[in-house]
Amino acid sequence: MAKQRELRVTRQRERGTRAASGPVSAELIEREAIRLFGERTYPVVGMRDISDAVGILPGSLYVHINSKEDLLIKIVERGIRSYLDAIAPIAESEQSATIRLREAIKAHMLVLATALEQTRVSFHQWTYLSSEHKERVILMRQRYEELFSRILNDGISSGEFRDLSNPRIAVLALIGMLNSATEWYSPTGPLSPEALSEVLADNALIGLQK
């Protein structure tokens, strides 16, 4: 008995990069899944990697979760929602389009900085979901795109922005620029998310030319 317990603890140590201990929960599993999916992507992370990270055996994960895909669904939807929640009130506020765009960019970078790995999963790995869930994600992504479209269109109407020949492409390019930060943002870098968002907003609004 004592020997069995010892073996088990040893195995947990071997497995466990997990800090100290604390009970295993669905939330802990999701947290480790975010980290692992963010680092190595969904299809190449095995359930055994996740169970190692939380310090239990693979089969025991299913006491807390339903399936691997269920983990992905929750991570992706929560991730996108955090962007919608942060940016919707800004896009719909009464301020000028210029100010709204600056604030939306800042909000984006703040969410990105506080949830970098979740963002990586949410914006790139939703494609691994089965079709029904993929459709729901596509709707959320459309809502997100519409927030920026609204700001741009308002800015054109009000005369703040120039008469863009193709606002749709401008929106996609802007969002693409923001999302690319998942590939180069570093929490240990010299610039804060706020400072970065000012550089990006200047680029988007003023451009490179003098």
Place this chain on the structure above:
Amino acid sequence: MAKQRELRVTRQRERGTRAASGPVSAELIEREAIRLFGERTYPVVGMRDISDAVGILPGSLYVHINSKEDLLIKIVERGIRSYLDAIAPIAESEQSATIRLREAIKAHMLVLATALEQTRVSFHQWTYLSSEHKERVILMRQRYEELFSRILNDGISSGEFRDLSNPRIAVLALIGMLNSATEWYSPTGPLSPEALSEVLADNALIGLQK
């Protein structure tokens, strides 16, 4: 004998989305791999998917290729090299930074349009390579980044561009915007690569403001 042949042909038809026939070759396998990796990503495409697409049995692939990773290496390196080859002469030319930037963006969009799936693999899936090959890719990506850095720095020196507080971030944001086209460019869309590149160049140079 006749019956065996019939069975084999039938099996090939079942497998084969392959056009007409023609001999299987390393090039054909690479072409189908580009398409499949581009559509569904490297880790979730099996060798059986590739062998189905070219119309042979899985084991027979290894007459033509060495390994699955070898396919990825070739696709990724050829893909990045096509960008370096297109943009290096422009970045190193004698023209103004403004013109060079416009032409570099146009060249980028032309390569992207003519090799959309290869670009998707090259820019996003090199992360699945083993570490030694990953390092080589990182070097190529640095060269690519340096081409744009050179244009931007030249433009700042010459006074064409404003005094960017952080040129590195501006370069990464610019490249991020260009690369995002792998997610929204459609060959059947209304705008040509040239027209798109003008929209993107205007965005980068002039910005959104009036």
Place this chain on the structure above:
DNA sequence: CCTACCGATCGGTAGG
């Protein structure tokens, strides 16, 4: 290029 097969690993489950 096929036949026949390999060991490894995958997500997940039954029963305690």
Place this chain on the structure above:
DNA sequence: CCTACCGATCGGTAGG
């Protein structure tokens, strides 16, 4: 939460 295990699938090979 573990023990013990499942069928399916993976990349790849030997021998013809």
